[in-house]
Amino acid sequence: MTAIQGEHLSLQRGYFQLDDVNITLPAGQLTAIVGPNGSGKSTLLRILTRLLKQDQGEVSVLGKPVEKYKRRDLAQTITMLPQMKDMLPLLTVRELVAYGRSPHAKGLRTRPTRQDQQIVDHVMEITSIMPYADRMFHTLSGGEQQKARIAMALAQQTDILLLDEPTTFLDITHQFEVMDMLRRINHESGLTIVMVLHDLQQAAAYCHHMIALKRGRIAIAGEPRQILTSAFLRDIYEMNATIKFEGGYPVIIPTIPHHSGGI
Ligand SMILES: Nc1ncnc2c1ncn2[C@@H]1O[C@H](COP(=O)(O)OP(=O)(O)OP(=O)(O)O)[C@@H](O)[C@H]1O
Structure with missing residues (x-):
């Protein structure tokens, strides 16, 4: 089953052009969208979530054209977490997570229901943030x-979660903690998770499916361990490297030119 389908998507933004992109995001899987800086990954995510309108092409979410969704129904189906730099609200952690329930509020009701509170507690448990529930969000590491932030997105209880660079700015321990957590949630609940990632090793180790963009076009898509090759790195990132699998984990070994007099 397909979670999101984009057909012949094009958009001109200044000098950048997203050019006839055809994309299929499988339901119930972890998908990585990769590609060099400025290749159009965030632009594509924003089109797929109707935050940006394409010049041409169609997007369907769970088989239904995205423009046929009422705003509230779409917010109950799909959520996108933007890059971390975009958000620093003055709320407690619990208030922030509860904010994820807003698409489910009935009428003008602003007070959370008992069910909202149970969902908020549940997502704080599974993301291990219960100890920080009453801390101000900006005081957290x-x-x-x-x-x-991921707990807030989970509280929205959508079928599809899109994350723009969820591990950027995190140290290596927290990067793996977040990736492990997302894999566990996908495995246990079948949530469709789509992430823009810069770390190709993590993308290949954790994701079922990988889509690479280059200069506004889809360069290649497929099973990460199959497509992550030296040719992939040369064609898409213009770098020379070899790839080894150590204990099942892909390791990229760059070819570093030797300069006389260097280290
Ligand atoms: N509002 C805008 N006006 C003009 N150009 C834009 C606008 N927004 C984005 N762009 C350009 O579109 C291109 C693609 O941007 P986008 O943010 O989608 O790339 P990205 O692959 O997500 O990059 P990164 O990995 O650096 O986050 C970039 O060259 C960017 O400068």
């Missing part, structure tokens, strides 16, 4: 903040 980067890794704790990212888990709180």
Whole structure:
């Protein structure tokens, strides 16, 4: 089953052109969208979530054209967590997570229901942020903040979660903690998770499916361990490297030119 389908998507933004992109995001899987800086990853995510309108092409979400969704129905189906730098609200962690329930509020009701509270508690448990529930969000470390933001997105209880660079700015321990957590949630609940990632090793180790963009076009898509090759790195990132699998984990070994007199 397909979670999101984009057909012949094009958009001109200044000098940048997203050019006839055809994309299929499988339901119930972890998908990585990768590609060099400025290749159009965030632009594509924003089109897929109707935050940006394409010049041409169609997007369908769970088989239904995205423009046929009422705003509230779409917010109950799909959520996108933007990059971390975009958000620093003056709320407690619990208030922030509860904010994820807003698409489910009935009428003008602003007070959370008992069910809302149970969902908020549940997502704070599974993201291990319960100990910070009453702390102000801005006092948390980067890794704790990212888990709180993910909890807020999970509280929205959508079928599809899109994350723009969920591990950027995190130290290596927190990067793996977040990736492990997302894989566990996908495995346990079948939530469709789509992430823009810069770390190709993590993308290949954790994701079922990988889509690479280059200069506004889809360069290649497929099973990450199959497509992550030296040719992939040369064609898409213009770098020379070899790839080894150590204990099943892909390791990129760059070819570093030797300069006389260097280290
Ligand atoms: N509002 C805008 N006006 C003009 N150009 C824009 C606008 N927004 C984005 N762009 C350009 O579109 C291109 C693609 O941007 P986008 O943010 O989608 O790339 P990205 O692949 O997500 O990059 P990164 O990995 O650096 O986050 C970039 O060259 C960017 O400068």
